[in-house]
Amino acid sequence: MKHISVAVDGPAGAGKSSVSKAVAKDMGYTYIDTGAMYRAAALFAIENGIDIRGERAALIIRLDEIKIALKNENGAQRVYLNGKDVSERIRQEDVSVGASDVAVIPEVRVKLVAMQREMAKTDDVIMDGRDICSTVLPDAQVKIFLTASVDARAKRRYDELTAKGVECDYEKLKKDIEYRDKNDSEREMSPLKKADDAALLDTTDLTFDEAVERVKELIRDVL
Numbered sequence: 001m002k003h004i005s006v007a008v009d010g011p012a013g014a015g016k017s018s019v020s021k022a023v024a025k026d027m028g029y030t031y032i033d034t035g036a037m038y039r040a041a042a043l044f045a046i047e048n049g050i051d052i053r054g055e056r057a058a059l060i061i062r063l064d065e066i067k068i069a070l071k072n073e074n075g076a077q078r079v080y081l082n083g084k085d086v087s088e089r090i091r092q093e094d095v096s097v098g099a100s101d102v103a104v105i106p107e108v109r110v111k112l113v114a115m116q117r118e119m120a121k122t123d124d125v126i127m128d129g130r131d132i133c134s135t136v137l138p139d140a141q142v143k144i145f146l147t148a149s150v151d152a153r154a155k156r157r158y159d160e161l162t163a164k165g166v167e168c169d170y171e172k173l174k175k176d177i178e179y180r181d182k183n184d185s186e187r188e189m190s191p192l193k194k195a196d197d198a199a200l201l202d203t204t205d206l207t208f209d210e211a212v213e214r215v216k217e218l219i220r221d222v223l
């Protein structure tokens, strides 16, 4: 039997991962967070003192040393970099910006896209990122572009970090989101853009539950 693949793309902070996680839980699918993989690659660079913007080659020659694993532990997804649990560390702002910088490098994308395709082979999956509809899973049965206004996205990110007790500055978060939007949309390889065959879902004025319901409706429509 062919597995179900649901592809969700969209800009930073649009709610892709929280919505996808909830949908995965309700529908019994496996959730795959591809952003976490770019974040782990960025953390490798940070921990090894590699200046991602200035020294691409230094990262590219060490790509084989980057081993990333996504594991499901007690219902929660944990992210491992070379055997170490980095799930919390990769959510910090320096890694968010670094992820957008490593994601520009074609060699990094080729490596991670191959891993992502492999992961989608064995299960029903909902996978979120920037290039899932167009590049990673072009044959996905359901394709969604999830977006929201910059202000709504910055506010959600602010609330999410504050709720976790992480101190943050709203204006700085908004600037980082704008930086990543520009970087992600203007890069040469697989820029962030709505695929022609993806459904557009703007969540600016939707509650979290409404967004989850809309995604489930889109899935039910094709099943």
Ligand code: CDP
Binding pocket: 011, 012, 013, 014, 017, 034, 035, 036, 038, 039, 096, 099, 100, 101, 103, 128, 129, 130, 131, 132, 180, 184
């Ligand atoms: O959760 P948030 O939207 O803030 O970001 P993320 O999904 O964790 O992704 C972090 C960064 O990785 C993005 O800003 C993109 O530059 C990059 N990324 C990508 O290029 N392609 C993907 N499939 C997923 C993430």
